[in-house]
Amino acid sequence: MNWEAFLKPTPSYPMRSQRLSIAVSFPAGSLAVEEALSREIVAVIIGYPYYHHRSEIKFLKAASAYIRKKLYRLALPSSALRLVDLGDIRKEAPSEYLEAVVSELLRRGHRVIVIGGGQEAALPLFRALAQQETPFTYTLIDRKLDLLDAISTEEAPHRRFHRDMLLDETVGVPVWGQLIGLAWHWVSPAEEEILHTQLRVPYLRLHEVLSDPNRAEPYLRTPALVSVDLGSVRGADAPSVLDPEPEGMPIEVAAKLMRFAGMGYRTDVLHIANYFPLRDADGRTAAAAAILIWYYLEGRLNPQNDFPLPDRTNLDKITVPVDHPELSHLTFYQHPISGRWWMEVTPLITHGPSRLFPCSRHEYEEALGGEVPRLWDILQLTLA
Numbered sequence: 001m002n003w004e005a006f007l008k009p010t011p012s013y014p015m016r017s018q019r020l021s022i023a024v025s026f027p028a029g030s031l032a033v034e035e036a037l038s039r040e041i042v043a044v045i046i047g048y049p050y051y052h053h054r055s056e057i058k059f060l061k062a063a064s065a066y067i068r069k070k071l072y073r074l075a076l077p078s079s080a081l082r083l084v085d086l087g088d089i090r091k092e093a094p095s096e097y098l099e100a101v102v103s104e105l106l107r108r109g110h111r112v113i114v115i116g117g118g119q120e121a122a123l124p125l126f127r128a129l130a131q132q133e134t135p136f137t138y139t140l141i142d143r144k145l146d147l148l149d150a151i152s153t154e155e156a157p158h159r160r161f162h163r164d165m166l167l168d169e170t171v172g173v174p175v176w177g178q179l180i181g182l183a184w185h186w187v188s189p190a191e192e193e194i195l196h197t198q199l200r201v202p203y204l205r206l207h208e209v210l211s212d213p214n215r216a217e218p219y220l221r222t223p224a225l226v227s228v229d230l231g232s233v234r235g236a237d238a239p240s241v242l243d244p245e246p247e248g249m250p251i252e253v254a255a256k257l258m259r260f261a262g263m264g265y266r267t268d269v270l271h272i273a274n275y276f277p278l279r280d281a282d283g284r285t286a287a288a289a290a291i292l293i294w295y296y297l298e299g300r301l302n303p304q305n306d307f308p309l310p311d312r313t314n315l316d317k318i319t320v321p322v323d324h325p326e327l328s329h330l331t332f333y334q335h336p337i338s339g340r341w342w343m344e345v346t347p348l349i350t351h352g353p354s355r356l357f358p359c360s361r362h363e364y365e366e367a368l369g370g371e372v373p374r375l376w377d378i379l380q381l382t383l384a
């Protein structure tokens with residue numbers, strides 16, 4: 001691939017002892033990129049400093065540069081960490097270039113971290129994953145649903161990008177969506193109707209994440225694409241976003257979710273979106289984005305070896321009686337070392353074979369109380 005046609009390399013950052021900068025290479029030129037990608041690397045970093053404003057696409061170099069500056073000053077989490085920073089996507093056709101570059105990296109088996117851009121930049125990433133011709137799951141971390149047509153040009157296209165992806169985009173492979181952190185004061189009745197009748201995807205509201213961040217772990221165990229809107233972090237920790245507000249996830253909670261994503265079986269693409277550098281005088285939001293990336297990398301370096309075997313013999317089986325007209329019990333599985341949970345779901349509508357889905361201890365405790373978990377009901381609709 002002619003990498004130079006799609007990417008503008010970033011200058012090397014000063015190497016500092018025991019800092020992340022010593023684990024990163026900054027190749028310039030297609031030959032140098034090929035050589036860097038041939039090594040055993042943990043992830044590839046790409047900058048996408050482009051934002052839609054009214055009907056134009058604005059280039060803000062600082063959107064990726066400020067985050068890199070904060071990221072490469074952080075501590076080196078492990079001497080085994082190796083990263084390649086390919087620089088920024090070029091201006092000529094940024095969305096198409098991003099899709100092409102990420103698609104090629106995925107084809108070669110690399111994990112990709114994309115920094116910058118609005119949330120709508122998740123769409124070319126979604127398309128790049130679809131090109132791999134493998135079913136995948138997509139998890140959005142955001143306080144909004146973004147399902148409606150924009151009324152003004154100031155809202156387009158980020159106001160409806162999620163609808164574009166999960167409802168209108170035509171792909172040749174099965175795709176499942178998940179949502180984390182919805183704040184109901186940002187979800188309109190029309191969007192709630194679409195969520196429950198058309199999307200029918202598992203979701204966690206913001207207060208559920210805040211009360212127990214571990215409930216979000218199952219939503220980050222299997223997705224191939226995780227897109228994080230920095231607006232989901234509370235404004236005190238990340239004020240330089242499109243709509244900062246006081247309610248949101250503390251940076252400590254958001255970082256924990258990123259570690260979950262890094263420990264997931266298949267987080268092929270992590271997207272950190274909605275950073276506006278012109279508002280970031282003190283660098284606080286760039287630092288927050290860097291922390292999220294750092295914890296994702298730390299999770300990547302510490303994976304859980306607990307993927308269920310076909311016969312599930314590496315898991316402990318637990319059967320719980322429930323009060324349901326069509327069920328006598330629910331079956332849960334737990335890994336004896338990692339402690340992570342799975343729930344067996346048998347489709348009642350299609351009467352197909354049972355499937356194993358990640359869940360948390362919360363669903364198990366709900367079943368112990370005789371209730372069928374909400375997640376089980378949503379998965380029934382998903383399998384229908």
